[in-house]
Amino acid sequence: MYVFVYVTASSLEEARKIARHVLEKKLAACVNVFPISSMFWWEGRIENALEFAMIIKTKSEKLSELKEEIKSLHSYSTPCICAFAVEDGLREFLNWIDETVEEE
């Protein structure tokens, strides 16, 4: 199954560090990054923060290793790492993900 994994990072620098790491480990084919403003509950209060979202394009077989690698690098103790199933896609693009993300 192909998945897009949504991850948030504390800075553009952190997002790019994580993106390069998971690409170099062939755990993903492509990462899109964009700025977000976040509002969330933390230790009993509603907090605000400027963050960066990452959309990591990969295959579900890579998810457990991807989670471990991101957790090991991430500045948060509990980073948002959530995967969404690609329902359908352009065959050539999905083939490119297959070729790029090395088989086990």
Place this chain on the structure above:
Amino acid sequence: MYVFVYVTASSLEEARKIARHVLEKKLAACVNVFPISSMFWWEGRIENALEFAMIIKTKSEKLSELKEEIKSLHSYSTPCICAFAVEDGLREFLNWIDETVEEE
């Protein structure tokens, strides 16, 4: 089931008002907001607008109440409120959603 709910708002102010409201009501754990430019059909013409997208992280059990609360606050009569199922995620992060979004 964990879901990300995609909602569009007419301004950053409206997005933050809705975000704070659903967080205060414990209908969500976190909201990410970012600017978008939109093109859409409206009353027989293709229109353009600058909007703000919201990604609301919550559980499917909260969806019906979340829809009602957003509709009651929103400036649009027909706001985009669409939920996507989280296929898989970092266990600690999903636990945090559980702890943050109070049970019925």
Place this chain on the structure above:
Amino acid sequence: MYVFVYVTASSLEEARKIARHVLEKKLAACVNVFPISSMFWWEGRIENALEFAMIIKTKSEKLSELKEEIKSLHSYSTPCICAFAVEDGLREFLNWIDETVEEE
């Protein structure tokens, strides 16, 4: 089934050209566009590019035609065109997609 289709384009201009085309062909009801910075594998190297992401709101019945139309317009030989199933949504908004995206 309702779907959001995620597509990336090389420029805002290309994104808006594709958005207008798929709207005019009644293959979608609405398109949201936002800037992203991308990191990806290409011909054996990790490359960087500034792109624009598009979220196209439509129905799964339109997907095959949508893929063809986007491919025919796109500057990439292998554009990212990936669809995600809407799990649940505001009934009025989904009805609006039905009314806007013409039946076969």
